[in-house]
Amino acid sequence: MVLSMPRLSRRAFGAFSAAAGSALLLPRSLRAQEEPVRGGTLRFLVDPEPTGLVPLSDTTGANVMLSCKITEGLYGYGLDFSLRPQLALSHTVTPDGKELTFKLREGVKWHDGQPFTSADVAFSLMTLKANHPRGRATYANLEEVQTPDEHTVVLKMKAPAPYLLNALAGQESPIVPKHIYDGSDVTTNPHNHAPIGTGPFKFKEWQRGSHMIFERNEDYWDEGKPYLDRIIVRFIPDAAARSIAFETGEVDVGGDYPIPYSDLERLSQVPTLGIETRGYGYGPNISAIEFNLDNPYFAKPEVRQAVAHAVNKEILLQNVYYGFGEVATGPIHQAHSQFYTGDVHQYAFDPERANQLLDQAGLPRNEDGIRFAVSHDPLPIGNQHIQSGEYIRQALAQVGIQVTLRNQDMATYIKRVYADRDFDFVNNTMTNSPDPTLGVQRFYWSKNFKPGVPFSNGSHYENAEVDRLLEAAQVEQDPAKRVQLFHDFQKIVAVDIPTLNTIAIQTFTIHSVNLKNHTLTADGIHANLAEAYLVS
Amino acid sequence: MSLRLLPVFVRALVRSLPTVAIIVVFNFFLLNMAPGDAADVLAAESGAATAETMAATRARLGLDLPLLDQFLNYVTGLLHLDLGFSAKFGVPVLEVILDRLPNTLLLMVTALVFALLVGIIAGFLMALRAGSILDRAISVVALFFYSVPSFWGALMLIVIFSVQLGWLPSSGYQTIGFEGSGLELALDMARYLALPALSLSLFFIAIYARLTRASMLEVYGQDYVRTAVAKGLPPSRIALRHVLRNALVPVTTVAGIHFGILLGGAIVTETVFAWPGLGSLAFQAVFARDFAVLLGILLLSSVLVIVINIATDLLHAWLDPRVEVS
Secondary structure, X not given: OOOOOOOXXXXXXXXXXXXXXXXHOHHHHHHHHHOXXXXXXXXXXXXXXXXXXXXXXOOOHHHHHHHOOOOOOOEEEEOXXXXXXXXXXXXXXXXXXXXXXXXXXXXXXXXXXXXXXXHHHHHHHHHHHHHOOOHHHHOOOEEEEEEEEOOEEEEEEOOOOHHHHHOOOOOOOOOOOHHXXXXXXXXXXXXXXXXXXXXXXXXXXEEOOOEEEEEEOOOOOOOOOOOOOEEEEEEOOOHHHHHHHHHOOOXXXXXOOOOOHHHXXXXXXXXXXXXXXXXXXXXXXXXXXXXXXXXXXXXXXXHHHHHHHXXXXXXXXXXXXXXXXXXXXXXXXXXXXXXXXXXXXXXXXXXXXXXXXXXXXXXXXXXXXXXXXXXEEEOOOOOHHHHHHHXXXXXXXXXXXXXXXXXXXXXXXXXXXXXXXXXXXXXXXXXXOOOHHHHOHHHHOHHHOOOOOOOOOOOOOOOHHHHHHHHHHHHOOOHHHHHHHHHHHHHHHHHHOOEEEEXXXXXXXXXXXXXXXXXXXXXXXXXXXXXXXXXX | OOHHHHHHHHHXXXXXXXXXXXXXXXXXXXXXXXXXOHHHHXXXXXXXXXXXXXXXXXXXXXOOOOHHHHHHHHHHHHHOOOOOEOOOOOOEHHHHHXXXXXXXXXXXXXXXXXXXXXXXXXXXXXXXXXXXXXXXXXXHHHHHHHXXXXXXXXXXXHHHHHHHOOOOOOOOOOOOOOOOOOHHHHHHHHHHHHHHHHHHHHHHHHHXXXXXXXXXXXXXXXXXXXXXXXXXXXXXHHHHHHHHHHHHHHHHHHHHHHHHHHOOOOHHHHHHOOOOOHHHHHHHHHHOOOHHHHHHHHHHHHHHHHHHHHHHHHHHHHHOOOOOOO
């Protein structure tokens, strides 16, 4: 324990003077809240250090968090998922869904001074189709992009793709300059580490292991913005050190699980910090227990149902996620309200019933009370999956299933689960992506059973009706019908549970209270921060 | 250092080449035994992948070639002083390593020099007052520094000096966007260097203190010291000129070894303080299966350890003219 010194701590002094100062300035501060303040340096924390800054082929979390400040997309999505024009102003779709026409913004320049034209959009979309891990699915039906003039693009589709309109944010479909990328290998182009975009900030420097600096783009198409002078991005690998950096005010903002949940309580008491839970609707995450259906035990529906009855999702929510989120009822997150339905079968926490089911399945207890033994692999990201695994082990021990936890690093996990399929069941967290066709279908579609490819249909689930529903939803133009297809899908998989979805996670942004306008869109601080500003 | 030792130095270097070769071969094949490869990690971090993108990544990184071919390519590169390309960072390995090397050197040299100074002085005092309360007190403190895990020590220093007192920054190696130079820049860097260097040095202070104490007590029992006392030399002169100088031999040996080890980077300290050095680089490279970077660091460390061991031998020859160098 540190001896407390008989002097005003830095925080208390700061709070006192802020209170005194604001008391004197009250009328001015009321006005200041409405008018953004120009200037200031924002210190942005990310972990881990990004591997690149343009998510064309490499969509690591940190890359995606930072890219939009420099490289924009066609649209942004408001907190209510309404479309906000960015590089595209408007669009029309033909009734058969095979032609989409976008009107592009005029007078936009790349950071190197070249004009932004439709050729750049055409190039970017075809590049995404070829290289982006989700782009291959998003733009699968895109045959060609025509450019009748410098500010219009026409997408010719071989079949309708209603989900495409949800995938146009800069972080998902970045628009890159053709004159920089054309003719080069997109994945190794050095500009992936020193991007040229249309965004409110220009790339200035990247000191590996330490920081990045982005500076205001003085020629940004949105006059008068951005308000910030520059953004300094800092990498701090140690979790405790990150929490401390927020406490001491050395960083101003960080998001998407920047600090452990266990530190959240302490940091929420700090008067200079705020916690924001909005801004994660664009690609919300769901935790799940995924079974290997080729395992003789988990191939039996009664065994999977028994596991569902034996695991208390509330306990997971409260103890592993500190209440941040909701109990999941299926593969679609509640935040995707337009597609979600809770009207599905739920296996309630009922260990008695679990025991009955296992007896019925012909798996009685032996003299030690054990029915059978399996291994469990938690996804090695953060701590949550290991903690969940420990709870799962305890819960299943109650019904006679002996679980051995196996720990490994990410590369080993990927190889073991997806390439070798040497697993019994796992627990993981997956993103829903901006649309269920892009984020959810991949786990339930029998045609996506691809050993060797991470985050494909690892359970090897095959259900002809589910396949039909998913494939129909891929091309269904009528929004109401598409929603119905997803509702039916959720009903079926809630009964089959090849994957038992446990928690619909709510992650958070920590920010200095001096930072305003950081969360205006569905992707929160992933967006371009053109309107963000700092008050002192 | 006299010129007579130079050919000795060169001969020793040449004799160590087989060692370096064995290290390269052994590490290459050992690392490749780890399950999963860089393409798996890149795909995992993306949160999505397809068979085509993974095949393309593997082709680009040369991971689809048979292992022996990959090894021969690597060795051929080495002979051209090309350490390969980093899968994780997307730049040549030499660039990544040279980027981080000065930071590691700075941290390590500062920590060890500080540890030597404090440790030797503490050991010296302990030996002079052997058995007294001062001796026991310093002993307990040294034991504490020795046993405390480095990450806990680092975090405690941060809590005290950054959070509670607010005197020093909690992480990083410079004020980003700092526009000064010369003395201002040095002072700025010193602020960031203080805590990591202190944290790293604690363990070594304990070792050098105990070692100096034990070594000095042993030397005090030697014949020539009794002679010096009989001759009537003042005790301070005896302690400094005769005892300490001879007692330093084991200390410098051990310090030389530590010097070599720390050149591979102090992983824990660098991670906690976000100090961009070789240690945290190696740590990240393991999880990213970025073998080119790892092999580069291992090679560099091996070579440096060998060079430093040779230099330590020569230092002994200088310190103690009785030591013969063959």
